[in-house]
Amino acid sequence: MKIAVVFVGELHDQGFNASGLQGAERARDIPGAEIEIVTGLPYEERAIEQALLATAGRADGCIIVGGQGNRVTPAVAAARPDTAFAVVQGEVTGPNLASYDVLQEESAFLAGVLAARMTRSGIVGHLSGHRVTPGLKGRAAFVSGVAQADPAVRVLTGFCGTQDDSTVTRAWTEALAGEGVDILFTMLNAARAGAIEACRSAAIRQIGNVIDWCAVDPAVFVGSAMAGIDRGVERAIRDMLAGISPDIVVPMGLATTDAIRLSLAPDVPATVMDEITMVAEELAQGRLLPATTYTGPEVEFA
Numbered sequence: 575m576k577i578a579v580v581f582v583g584e585l586h587d588q589g590f591n592a593s594g595l596q597g598a599e600r601a602r603d604i605p606g607a608e609i610e611i612v613t614g615l616p617y618e619e620r621a622i623e624q625a626l627l628a629t630a631g632r633a634d635g636c637i638i639v640g641g642q643g644n645r646v647t648p649a650v651a652a653a654r655p656d657t658a659f660a661v662v663q664g665e666v667t668g669p670n671l672a673s674y675d676v677l678q679e680e681s682a683f684l685a686g687v688l689a690a691r692m693t694r695s696g697i698v699g700h701l702s703g704h705r706v707t708p709g710l711k712g713r714a715a716f717v718s719g720v721a722q723a724d725p726a727v728r729v730l731t732g733f734c735g736t737q738d739d740s741t742v743t744r745a746w747t748e749a750l751a752g753e754g755v756d757i758l759f760t761m762l763n764a765a766r767a768g769a770i771e772a773c774r775s776a777a778i779r780q781i782g783n784v785i786d787w788c789a790v791d792p793a794v795f796v797g798s799a800m801a802g803i804d805r806g807v808e809r810a811i812r813d814m815l816a817g818i819s820p821d822i823v824v825p826m827g828l829a830t831t832d833a834i835r836l837s838l839a840p841d842v843p844a845t846v847m848d849e850i851t852m853v854a855e856e857l858a859q860g861r862l863l864p865a866t867t868y869t870g871p872e873v874e875f876a
Contacts, residue, residue, distance in 0.1 A: 575815055577601075578610040578633040579807060582622060582642045584738050585613040587763035589784045590803050594639035594662060597804030601811040609811070617704060617737075622646050630654040635814040637662060639807060641706030647671060658814050662806040663708045665823055672819045674810050677827030677834055678708060678783065678801035679715035680857050682759070683864035684836035685781045685799040686719020687853050689757040690727045691846045692779065692796055699730045699755035701746055701769065702762065703737035709761055712783070712799075715864035716759050722853070722862070730755055732873040740768030747772035749875040757781065757796065770794055792839045802826075802833025828858035 579598040581591045595611070602609050610633060615625050622638070623646040629636050630650065635658040638647055643661035651659040651671040664673025689698040700716050702709045717729050730753055734746045743765040750758060751772065759781040760769050766782065770791065773780045779796040780787070787798040806826055813819070828834050836850055856862040 575606055575635060576608040576610065576633045577635040577637065577811055577814055578612050578629045579811075580612040580615065580625065580629060580636060580638040580643075582615045582617055582638070582640055584764045585611075587738065588766065589737075589763035590640055590663070591763060593784050593801075593803035594807045595804075597807030598811070600804070601808050604812065604815065606815055607811060617642065619646050623650060626650040626659075627653065630657040630659075634658065635660070637807060637810045637814075639663070639803065641665075641708040642704070644707060658819060660810040660814065662803060662810055665707055667821055667823065670819060672810065672813065673823040674806040675823050675825050676801050676803055676806045677825055678799065679711045679864045679866065680827050681799035681801055681834050681836050682712040682715040682761075682783070683719035683722070683857065683862075684850055684854060685759050685783075685797055686716040686721075687723040687850060688797045688836065688838070688842070688846065689716070689759060689781060690720045690723035691849065692842070693727060693757045695754045695756045696726065697728045697730065697754040697756065699750040699758040700732070701743065701750065701758060701760050702733050703735060703765060705733050709733070710868070711866045712761050714866050714868040717868055717870070718865035723849075729870075730873050731868070731870075732875070734875075736765055737763040738765050740765050740771070742768065744768030744772045746875050748776065750873070751776035751778050753873070759783075759799070786837045788837045788839045792841075796839045796842060798837045800833075800835050800837055802831070805831060805833040828854060829860070
């Protein structure tokens with residue numbers, strides 16, 4: 575079975591796409607799987623739609639990585655009923671359309687708890703790029719995690735409009751630091767490099783996401799809200815090969831997989847580490863639920 579895995583934005587982004595690519599590459603070893611990687615798509619709905627239609631003409635299955643697929647894939651799947659489709663980080667289903675949701679909001683909630691415990695200024699921040707559902711849910715979960723740990727901590731949050739432009743994210747991070755933010759949770763792709771530079775210059779700490787950023791730069795990163803997008807891609811491929819198309823969104827969170835966790839820098843106090851462990855257990859057992867929507871204020875910087 576020929577399955578195309580489609581990526582929007584930069585492929586080797588040290589974020590969602592890079593993680594998803596790992597899952598696609600592992601799947602090449604699955605008997606019967608012929609994997610094609612489709613990349614270089616811009617963040618434009620029309621371009622994504624056209625690419626999916628073209629890909630469906632030569633593949634038995636198409637998997638798009640990222641929340642951008644939620645808007646365009648249902649129409650494409652309806653137009654190509656003989657092709658299997660899936661969205662990783664999806665929220666849409668249909669007769670030939672499945673969605674797999676790696677619950678990064680759970681690790682984002684843990685990131686909020688960490689931020690509230692580690693801030694000295696009493697002001698923490700959130701910075702993301704595009705307003706896709708996974709990013710919006712992650713922001714809401716982070717804010718609710720902060721409130722769970724310490725309602726007195728103030729959160730400044732914003733979407734800068736890019737996942738890959740480091741010039742923009744550097745300027746936003748500098749502006750947030752100027753507002754008193756000393757712990758910044760970032761949900762970015764290649765543009766994280768600009769945020770890292772600004773954090774280092776301003777001597778503030780960052781919480782990353784998707785991969786283990788504490789292992790990359792523990793001086794800057796106090797934590798990382800890990801989310802194994804690769805697991806979602808590999809699960810989608812295996813289901814397609816088996817002829818399975820779940821009619822509900824398949825959640826992949828703390829209760830069912832080790833793809834979700836919060837990595838911590840070595841200098842995080844043991845008491846905070848223990849608290850994170852306990853909160854993670856509460857999430858896994860469903861006794862705590864991260865918020866999925868946020869209606870509070872946002873910051874804007876030119």
